[in-house]
Amino acid sequence: MRPPLLFAAVALWAQQAMPPPKRFEPKPPPEQPLAFHHKTHAGAGVKCLDCHAIKPPGDRAGFPAEAVCMGCHASIKKDSPEIAKLAAFAKEKKPVPWVRVYKLPKTVYFSHEVHVKQAKADCAECHGPVAERTAVGLEKSIHMPACMSCHDRFQAPNKCDLCHDTH
Ligand code: HEC
Ligand code: HEC
Ligand code: HEC
Ligand code: HEC
Ligand code: HEC
Numbered sequence: 001m002r003p004p005l006l007f008a009a010v011a012l013w014a015q016q017a018m019p020p021p022k023r024f025e026p027k028p029p030p031e032q033p034l035a036f037h038h039k040t041h042a043g044a045g046v047k048c049l050d051c052h053a054i055k056p057p058g059d060r061a062g063f064p065a066e067a068v069c070m071g072c073h074a075s076i077k078k079d080s081p082e083i084a085k086l087a088a089f090a091k092e093k094k095p096v097p098w099v100r101v102y103k104l105p106k107t108v109y110f111s112h113e114v115h116v117k118q119a120k121a122d123c124a125e126c127h128g129p130v131a132e133r134t135a136v137g138l139e140k141s142i143h144m145p146a147c148m149s150c151h152d153r154f155q156a157p158n159k160c161d162l163c164h165d166t167h
Contacts, residue, residue: 022143029135030099034085042131044072048123059113063098066090101138102127108163119154 041051051068052061070090077083089096104110115121123130128139140146144163151158 019144021145024141024143024146027101027138029137030101032099032135033097034082035135036082037134038130038136039132039134048130054112054116056113059111061112063095066093066096101136102142104142107165109165110163119156121150125150 051064053064054061066086066089069086073083073086078087086096115126116123126140126142127136130136147163148158150156
């Protein structure tokens with residue numbers, strides 16, 4: 001059974017007015033530490049999940065280890081200045097400080113595992129046709145109304161505490 005305190009917290013949260021829907025503004029790709037292009041790599045036959053392995057904690061899609069990149073780039077284009085930057089990070093065992101594009105506030109719960117593996121949602125539903133892009137910008141909304149309207153479409157639940165930690 002849930003402790004009464006938790007009931008109170010949920011009740012309090014539920015009383016909070018639904019915020020006015022945020023208008024979605026697409027954002028151009030940010031400046032990245034090196035010029036990685038998805039389009040080139042889709043052509044090289046690497047799959048999304050080869051580089052973005054979904055794993056706990058947090059079920060993030062995450063970013064590939066530099067060793068994954070160097071698996072090819074120890075030989076491919078090793079004289080390119082962009083690959084030199086990559087090799088320098090790999091040599092110092094420093095992760096490339098990629099600038100994040102899609103980011104939720106910390107208070108919202110989201111799992112790639114559930115959406116990709118259970119609900120079988122395509123990456124493109126939430127991120128657009130990344131394989132056709134050179135640089136990635138924010139082109140799909142991850143605001144609350146976008147989450148909720150897809151949940152309606154798939155008859156998934158939409159209770160406030162599904163996505164919001166209420167305690
Ligand atoms: C499966 C092999 C493979 C992996 C893994 C791989 N790449 Fe590549 N990469 C390629 C190929 C093939 C090209 C195109 C080379 C060409 O233009 O001849 C390329 C091109 C590039 C270029 C452009 C280089 C230039 O100057 O033209 C950059 C930068 C790059 N990759 C970065 C990365 C990064 C960062 C990672 C890891 C996140 C990565 N690559 C992982 C195969 C790979
Ligand atoms: C060779 C490795 C590689 C492959 C394959 C790859 N990605 Fe990426 N992805 C990266 C790297 C490196 C970044 C960070 C640089 C950037 O934003 O372009 C990134 C960034 C992203 C982002 C932006 C993340 C953020 O900051 O919010 C999304 C979304 C994404 N990838 C989706 C995909 C999808 C969908 C596919 C398959 C179509 C894919 N990626 C294939 C390496 C890869
Ligand atoms: C239902 C929508 C949805 C789908 C489907 C989805 N993503 Fe995401 N993605 C998000 C959200 C929301 C975030 C921001 C997460 C956060 O900040 O906590 C995100 C963030 C990311 C990031 C940034 C790093 C991270 O894990 O936070 C990458 C990379 C990414 N997604 C790649 C992918 C790839 C590859 C696929 C397909 C295999 C995919 N996504 C499918 C919604 C989705
Ligand atoms: C492409 C449609 C789609 C989008 C967009 C989407 N969802 Fe979902 N979501 C689903 C479906 C379908 C389920 C039910 C999955 C199941 O139970 O098999 C689900 C389930 C969930 C769950 C419950 C699963 C769990 O881990 O307990 C949470 C939480 C959730 N979504 C959060 C979000 C958030 C936050 C966003 C927006 C950033 C979002 N979703 C966007 C389709 C979507
Ligand atoms: C399917 C996931 C989901 C459900 C269900 C959900 N929210 Fe949200 N909510 C979000 C996301 C994502 C954000 C992050 C802000 C944004 O980008 O829209 C958010 C933000 C908020 C905020 C912060 C205000 C703001 O504009 O950032 C409040 C307040 C809020 N939600 C209230 C609620 C209430 C009340 C309910 C129940 C009626 C609810 N939410 C149900 C996903 C959800």
